[in-house]
Amino acid sequence: MVVEPKQARFESLSLDSGATLSPVDVAYETYGELNRNKTNAVLILHAFSGDAHAAGIGHDGKPGWWDNMIGPGKAFDTDRYFVICSNVLGGCRGTTGPSSINPATGCPYAMTFPVITIGDIVRLQKMLIDSLGIERLLCVCGGSMGGMQALQWAVSYPDAVASAIPIATTARHSAQQIAFNEVGRQAIMADPDWNGGNYYGRKPPGRGLAVARMVGHITYMSDDSMREKFGRRLRHREQYGFDFEVDFEVESYLRYRGSQFVDRFDANSYLYITKAMDYFDLVNGHGSLAAALEKTKARFLVISFTSDWLYPSYQSLEIVNALRSRNRDVAYCELASNYGHDAFLVDVAEQAEVIRGFLARVARENV
Amino acid sequence: MSDFSPELLERSDFAIITEIIPPKSRVLDLGCGDGELLQWLSEHKKVEGRGVELSGAKVQRAIARGVTVYQGDIERCLGDYPDGAFDFVILSQTLQETRKPLAVLQEMLRIGTHAIVAFPNFGHWRVRLSHLWTGRAPKTKLFPYEWYDSPNVHFLTVDDFEALVANQGWKVEGRYFLSGSRRVRISPNLFAELAVFQVRK
Numbered sequence: 001m002v003v004e005p006k007q008a009r010f011e012s013l014s015l016d017s018g019a020t021l022s023p024v025d026v027a028y029e030t031y032g033e034l035n036r037n038k039t040n041a042v043l044i045l046h047a048f049s050g051d052a053h054a055a056g057i058g059h060d061g062k063p064g065w066w067d068n069m070i071g072p073g074k075a076f077d078t079d080r081y082f083v084i085c086s087n088v089l090g091g092c093r094g095t096t097g098p099s100s101i102n103p104a105t106g107c108p109y110a111m112t113f114p115v116i117t118i119g120d121i122v123r124l125q126k127m128l129i130d131s132l133g134i135e136r137l138l139c140v141c142g143g144s145m146g147g148m149q150a151l152q153w154a155v156s157y158p159d160a161v162a163s164a165i166p167i168a169t170t171a172r173h174s175a176q177q178i179a180f181n182e183v184g185r186q187a188i189m190a191d192p193d194w195n196g197g198n199y200y201g202r203k204p205p206g207r208g209l210a211v212a213r214m215v216g217h218i219t220y221m222s223d224d225s226m227r228e229k230f231g232r233r234l235r236h237r238e239q240y241g242f243d244f245e246v247d248f249e250v251e252s253y254l255r256y257r258g259s260q261f262v263d264r265f266d267a268n269s270y271l272y273i274t275k276a277m278d279y280f281d282l283v284n285g286h287g288s289l290a291a292a293l294e295k296t297k298a299r300f301l302v303i304s305f306t307s308d309w310l311y312p313s314y315q316s317l318e319i320v321n322a323l324r325s326r327n328r329d330v331a332y333c334e335l336a337s338n339y340g341h342d343a344f345l346v347d348v349a350e351q352a353e354v355i356r357g358f359l360a361r362v363a364r365e366n367v
Numbered sequence: 368m369s370d371f372s373p374e375l376l377e378r379s380d381f382a383i384i385t386e387i388i389p390p391k392s393r394v395l396d397l398g399c400g401d402g403e404l405l406q407w408l409s410e411h412k413k414v415e416g417r418g419v420e421l422s423g424a425k426v427q428r429a430i431a432r433g434v435t436v437y438q439g440d441i442e443r444c445l446g447d448y449p450d451g452a453f454d455f456v457i458l459s460q461t462l463q464e465t466r467k468p469l470a471v472l473q474e475m476l477r478i479g480t481h482a483i484v485a486f487p488n489f490g491h492w493r494v495r496l497s498h499l500w501t502g503r504a505p506k507t508k509l510f511p512y513e514w515y516d517s518p519n520v521h522f523l524t525v526d527d528f529e530a531l532v533a534n535q536g537w538k539v540e541g542r543y544f545l546s547g548s549r550r551v552r553i554s555p556n557l558f559a560e561l562a563v564f565q566v567r568k
Contacts (some may be wrong), residue, residue: 283548331437
């Protein structure tokens with residue numbers, strides 16, 4: 001089944017920075033049918049480098065990034081639920097971002113694009129959900145940066161969210177998480193082709209972006225999964241080359257993933273979206289995480305993974321314990337996996353089972 | 368009692384607990400396993416149920432059956448719950464496995480109005496005989512473990528529990544004693560295999 005990408009346009013969007021964007025385009029996809037009462041809608045929130053193509057087969061023949069979780073009979077069962085996924089604000093896959101044309105100038109925004117936050121990203125999603133006539137989502141769910149959006153949804157729009165499933169995420173970026181993002185940004189900005197962000201129509205900063213992605217990929221894996229996948233195996237060589245070409249499998253893999261990323265991702269989007277993640281801090285303005293989560297009304301299911309060192313379980317537990325301290329309904333499990341942060345994308349069997357059961361209960365109560 | 372699920376029937380303390388809990392209560396089940404009791408209570412008594420369980424595999428099964436369970440250690444996590452968050456806090460056959468049972472009981476009565484505590488009675492005559500005759504750590508149907516691999520770290524009797532409750536100034540609201548699935552009416556400290564107490568401050 002080939003999925004049709006959809007597009008929506010909104011007159012304007014006010015941002016946390018005080019700036020206003022207008023107009024704003026949103027790329028999104030939907031799977032399954034919205035029921036008559038519009039009570040079976042599930043909003044899937046993508047991670048940093050994801051896009052609206054979460055499930056099914058795209059026109060390019062590629063399956064969605066969470067096709068193992070979304071579809072008929074799967075955890076997000078499209079025979080029961082109406083599943084929506086949109087590309088985030090600041091992105092480069094159909095939603096307005098730094099590579100979009102600024103109508104005021106006729107040129108791409110580049111670095112004149114305003115700095116955005118997770119709150120802005122979610123505000124735009126709310127406009128999309130409103131435009132679909134959905135008053136209350138059955139569930140908001142995402143991993144990593146998607147989990148931040150799920151939390152933001154529950155805090156910003158408590159009456160519009162029946163349940164939230166933040167996976168492998170945090171309520172605020174830590175120094176380590178900010179540090180890795182900063183390395184990525186500096187790699188991009190150190191590439192002469194970046195040119196202050198003005199590279200559209202020219203050679204993009206592919207080397208910097210590739211290095212940024214290589215660092216990212218290391219943080220998404222675990223020591224165990226890298227040892228299992230690559231070990232010290234050599235690539236197309238019987239012995240060391242005594243040069244700086246690719247010796248090891250792991251080098252080849254990282255170079256491949258880096259160069260592949262350059263073809264599908266915009267370097268300026270990398271800067272803006274990582275900045276939005278770094279600014280994410282639910283505690284900010286509330287005094288404590290418990291106070292921030294006080295007004296949420298959703299049922300929560302929080303999931304973390306044992307080998308995820310980028311978004312470690314203690315960060316999920318901060319969320320869970322803050323919710324418990326306000327007597328909110330929160331289920332929590334730490335799933336065993338060797339796949340590191342990537343687990344929520346690739347090691348999904350157990351994750352699918354807990355989500356399926358959690359969602360079935362929420363559906364019994366709300367659909 | 369006819370609508371009990373087969374698994375529930377195997378746990379005679381569950382039968383007592385399901386009788387005690389009134390409909391629509393707020394219930395926290397500590398060491399809830401895969402959530403069968405909470406599921407039963409939410410379906411039949413419409414309770415608002417929560418559980419705490421240490422085993423990841425059991426937590427996953429509980430969540431998959433639609434029960435709200437938190438994966439954590441009951442000796443570490445109770446402090447996060449606010450005072451009076453629950454009507455009933457259940458500790459079923461876990462007290463003897465806790466390192467600091469008194470601290471756990473005190474927390475239960477801080478976060479809940481009523482505590483329901485079920486525990487195997489170490490004063491049962493078979494345990495006493497086993498200890499007397501063999502001169503070794505007792506091994507019975509109720510306590511089937513070798514001393515070195517037993518999950519039980521505290522061995523208490525019905526009378527021990529009564530003494531603690533009196534000492535703490537708590538009030539016993541109900542006592543239920545079981546041998547197998549039969550109620551025990553006389554000399555529970557000698558004849559009960561399992562005791563279920565309902566206690567409040």
